[in-house]
Amino acid sequence: MxxxxxxxxxxxxxxxxxxxxxxxxxxxxxxxxxxxxxxxxxxxxxxxxxxxxxxxxxxxxxFAWPQIAEIERSNDGTAKFGFKLKDDNYIEAVLIPDEERNTLCVSVQVGCAMGCEFCLTGGIGFKRNLTPGEIVGQVIRARDWLNATTDATPGLNNIVFMGMGEPLANFDNLLVALDILTEQRGLDFSERRITVSTCGLVPKIIELGQTTKVNLAVSLHSVNDSIRSQLMPINKKYPVDEVLEACRNFPMPKRKRIMFEYILIRDLNDAEADAAMLAHKLKGIPCKINLLPYNESAGLPFRRPADKTIELFQKTLWKAGYTVLVRSSRGADISAACGQLAGKMIS
Ligand code: SF4
The missing domain is CATH 1.10.150.530 (DNA polymerase; domain 1)
Structure with a gap:
């Protein structure tokens, strides 16, 4: 049976x-x-x-949660978990400890069909969706590991769906996983402590807002359609203005904001004019902007901008009234930073 x-x-x-x-x-x-x-x-x-x-x-x-096959520790405290799944597929999740927050970056698919040029996961293509149990299992294993190995308070208390795969392309399983994570008798995470990131699957953005109260992050990386299509093929189907329109219509309580992720790549999307155009396009959307200087990866042609360029980009957005953070890379020495997951699968 x-x-x-x-x-x-x-x-x-x-x-x-x-x-x-x-x-x-x-x-x-x-x-x-x-x-x-x-x-x-x-x-x-x-x-x-x-x-x-x-x-x-x-x-x-x-019931059985995915087994941790290996753990790599970064000099900065970040831990990357490699999970071997029942069918021998391999996925990764990254634990980023901080003073007040312990964040787990969770995967939702084995590989990814979206093919973003700057991302190692995209480079391996799509293998399959993760089940709700495989998604939640990453959280359970990381929680137990954190509790067993450190006296970290407050424990694992923040989840971002920014690992391998596009969350909104595995929508049904994502919703079940979110139900389990936020259920008081399950893992009891506050929806305010969960962020789902998308490359811009427009129809599902609205559905996510209507079905859940989790935070939304959007990987933008350019507001110029030709550059964004070059970086993210999904932009040919859902161009910048359609993505931003969906963000404008995303149901949000007052004071909540959408997070826009913007990877800064040397000589591609890092000019002052790019920042000014970004400021213009985001007008009217309650948001904050995370600038992520590119994490250089072997085999990919992109480069990190100079520090001065990053500063100028940030200042331009500040002057336009936006909340802008330059996010420091965590775990880059163990290939755990943004866009670097799945190194094991490639090798
Ligand atoms: S950035 Fe995200 S959506 Fe794009 S290929 Fe990588 S995992 Fe997929």
């Missing part, structure tokens, strides 16, 4: 499954809560369930 994998079920879905086995509804909440406690690996750990129920669940269902 094929066993049902409980890691792929939200609380309502798990409850429906248990009801279909003839169990009362409250067992759904009970079993669900057990799945997300630290160090629960077997139904026998669920000690407040009757023994015969544990045995019958073990016969019909299973």
């Amino acid at each position: 094929n066993k049902t994998d409980l890691t792929n079920l939200s609380l309502p879905q798990l409850t429906d499954f248990l009801v279909s086995l003839g169990l009362p509804k409250f067992r759904g909440t009970q079993v669900f809560a057990w799945l997300y406690r630290p160090n629960v690996t077997d139904f026998s750990n669920m000690t407040d369930l009757p023994k015969d129920l544990r045995e019958s669940l073990a016969a019909r269902a299973s």
Whole structure:
């Protein structure tokens, strides 16, 4: 008999499954809560369930989180986790510790179909979507590792969907994973502490805003269609103005802002005029801008701009009234920085 994998079920879905086995509804909440406690690996750990129920669940269902195959530590404290999946595919997640925040950058696909030119993940193409359990499992493994290896308070408390793959291209599984992450009896993350990043899949941007309250990040990298199409093929389908229109219509409570990611690449999108055009195009969108000086990777032709150029770009946006941060690269020495994931798959 094929066993049902409980890691792929939200609380309502798990409850429906248990009801279909003839169990009362409250067992759904009970079993669900057990799945997300630290160090629960077997139904026998669920000690407040009757023994015969544990045995019958073990016969019909299973749960197992992806195994950590290896961990690389950066000089700056960043940790990159490599996970080997059941089908031998390999994915990565990156833990970025900070004073008040411990952020996990999570993957949603094996590879990626979007083919962004600056990104190593894009270079390997698309293999498959991750299941909800494989997405949530990265969080569980990183949480447990963090708790076991450091006395870090407040623990893992921030999640960004900026790892391998395009989250909105794995939309249904993303939604189930978000349900589990934010469910009080699951991992109990506040939606304010979760950010989903997209390269600009316009129809799904609005749907995400209508279905969830998580933060939105958009990888922009240029507001010039010809440059953006060169960097990100998706721009040919959803050009800059359509992406920005979707952002204007993204349902957001007051004071919440969209985060625009802008990788600065020498002599391509880093001129003062590019900054001025960016400022003009973003007018009216409550936002903040993250500037990411390009992390040079072997095999890719792009270069990091000079520090002075980065400063001037930032100043131009400041003068136009935007909140702009230049994000320092974390984990570049272990290929864990933005756009560098999947080195293992390439090798
Ligand atoms: S940047 Fe994101 S969307 Fe683009 S190829 Fe890389 S993983 Fe895919």
